[in-house]
Amino acid sequence: VTLAVAALSTIPKDIIVEGKTYPTDEWTNVPTSIVEAIPRRLHLQADHPLSITRKLIESRFPGYKTHNNLFPIVTTGQNFDSLGFPLDHVGRNRSDTYYINKSTVLRTHTSAHQADTFRANESEGYLISADVYRRDAIDRSHYPVFHQMEGARTWDRQQAGRAGKSVAEVIWEDIKKLPRHDVAVEDPNPPFHIERNPLQSRHAPEEAEAIAAHLKRSLEDMVVSIFNAAKGASDAATPDEALKVRWVEAYFPFTSPSWELEVFWQGDWLEVLGCGVVSQPILDNASVPERVGWAFGLGLERIAMLLYSIPDIRLFWSKDTRFLSQFSESQPIKRFVPFSKYPACLKDVSFWLRSSSSAAGGASPIHPPAPLQSAFHENDVMEIAREVCGDLVEDVHLTDDFTHPKTGRKSLCYRINYRSLERTLTNRQTNELHERLGALLVDRLGVELR
Ligand code: FA5
Numbered sequence: 431v432t433l434a435v436a437a438l439s440t441i442p443k444d445i446i447v448e449g450k451t452y453p454t455d456e457w458t459n460v461p462t463s464i465v466e467a468i469p470r471r472l473h474l475q476a477d478h479p480l481s482i483t484r485k486l487i488e489s490r491f492p493g494y495k496t497h498n499n500l501f502p503i504v505t506t507g508q509n510f511d512s513l514g515f516p517l518d519h520v521g522r523n524r525s526d527t528y529y530i531n532k533s534t535v536l537r538t539h540t541s542a543h544q545a546d547t548f549r550a551n552e553s554e555g556y557l558i559s560a561d562v563y564r565r566d567a568i569d570r571s572h573y574p575v576f577h578q579m580e581g582a583r584t585w586d587r588q589q590a591g592r593a594g595k596s597v598a599e600v601i602w603e604d605i606k607k608l609p610r611h612d613v614a615v616e617d618p619n620p621p622f623h624i625e626r627n628p629l630q631s632r633h634a635p636e637e638a639e640a641i642a643a644h645l646k647r648s649l650e651d652m653v654v655s656i657f658n659a660a661k662g663a664s665d666a667a668t669p670d671e672a673l674k675v676r677w678v679e680a681y682f683p684f685t686s687p688s689w690e691l692e693v694f695w696q697g698d699w700l701e702v703l704g705c706g707v708v709s710q711p712i713l714d715n716a717s718v719p720e721r722v723g724w725a726f727g728l729g730l731e732r733i734a735m736l737l738y739s740i741p742d743i744r745l746f747w748s749k750d751t752r753f754l755s756q757f758s759e760s761q762p763i764k765r766f767v768p769f770s771k772y773p774a775c776l777k778d779v780s781f782w783l784r785s786s787s788s789a790a791g792g793a794s795p796i797h798p799p800a801p802l803q804s805a806f807h808e809n810d811v812m813e814i815a816r817e818v819c820g821d822l823v824e825d826v827h828l829t830d831d832f833t834h835p836k837t838g839r840k841s842l843c844y845r846i847n848y849r850s851l852e853r854t855l856t857n858r859q860t861n862e863l864h865e866r867l868g869a870l871l872v873d874r875l876g877v878e879l880r
């Protein structure tokens with residue numbers, strides 16, 4: 431145990447990624463396991479389901495310029511400031527984001543490239559597909575590395591004016607050129623709402639409405655057509671029930687108004703993308719103040735899981751040919767046939783958080799001191815579980831949360847589901863993992879096991 435902990439908790443002086451060297455500092459929190467995922471680039475791997483899904487979506491946006499190889503390490507300026515994230519936004523916390531150092535992060539979304547791509551001003555529409563990184567929950571639809579596709583389309587007010595038209599008129603002409611679909615999409619939302627989803631001060635209502643109509647039609651077409659492609663294929667991947675799609679209002683610091691598109695899947699509404707009318711200050715800062723338009727960001731895993739009925743997000747990382755051999759760019763889409771499901775092993779870990787009165791935890795000299803009860807963040811437990819178990823952990827969730835009535839000390843219980851996608855774990859293996867997990871929780875977080 432001691433050895434494993436020491437090896438994992440050593441933060442080097444520099445982090446080197448594909449020939450680039452970054453100094454570390456007190457903000458650094460990116461583990462080796464995450465750095466090792468960077469070269470995988472699953473969205474570019476031939477015959478990988480994420481790559482096939484990317485190409486399918488790209489084919490629905492003809493003329494859009496694609497960027498598929500943008501480097502994943504960006505500045506906090508690119509990831510947050512350029513998009514108008516306030517300084518106290520939770521997304522900036524070390525509990526949510528992987529920091530290489532104070533001013534450098536692994537991008538948490540493809541929107542990190544919006545400002546630069548708008549500034550380059552190479553095309554009216556663009557698509558950016560890339561790996562993104564977030565400290566997050568552990569379950570079958572969340573993984574600390576996943577893939578997004580960003581899309582944007584803008585129009586130039588001056589160019590419209592030179593043709594004697596308003597930009598809204600130009601956009602409506604473009605809407606007429608979009609393909610039609612026959613799925614009834616639920617959309618009870620007004621084009622904008624003064625409190626919940628405001629019109630920007632620099633947009634006329636008819637401009638925002640035209641932009642939103644083009645945005646929604648384009649994305650509905652994308653979702654409907656890729657699911658039809660799956661259905662039309664032999665051995666249909668989609669369930670027999672009809673596709674159900676709906677729009678809900680949303681909030682992003684860099685779009686207004688904003689929405690999310692949800693698809694009904696296995697009895698529940700699943701969010702597949704966020705989008706909205708691009709905030710004008712972003713376009714101003716990118717030196718294209720005359721342009722107006724929309725942007726979206728979607729999760730490629732979410733769409734691929736729907737398309738192929740892939741039950742667990744960890745599978746995308748599998749190098750097992752029983753997984754990889756089931757996907758081919760030149761074949762119609764076929765439902766994924768799970769190889770046999772190996773047994774789950776549930777184990778609980780209960781601990782007291784470190785309160786100010788309890789003894790200080792054994793924080794290592796390299797890691798920051800263990801957080802006090804008030805600063806505890808669940809994502810720290812998730813990451814320790816990832817460090818110890820890699821892909822042998824399927825799910826981690828809180829089952830009990832208790833505060834002692836007299837001392838005010840807080841106790842938590844997490845249930846860990848150990849399960850390999852590729853083999854049966856022995857009792858000895860899961861016991862060993864569970865013991866190492868407990869030891870690392872004590873070492874890093876200063877908790878007291880119960
Ligand atoms: C964003 O990341 C925004 N940048 C999207 C956007 C772009 C909005 C442009 C407006 C304009 P969000 O955090 O909701 O938003 O993530 C977008 C999509 O990524 C989600 O809808 C979901 O499909 C996917 N996603 C988010 N978190 C995860 C995760 N942990 N694992 C897998 N997919 C995820």
Ligand code: MG
Pocket residue numbers: 701704
């Ligand atoms: Mg979201």
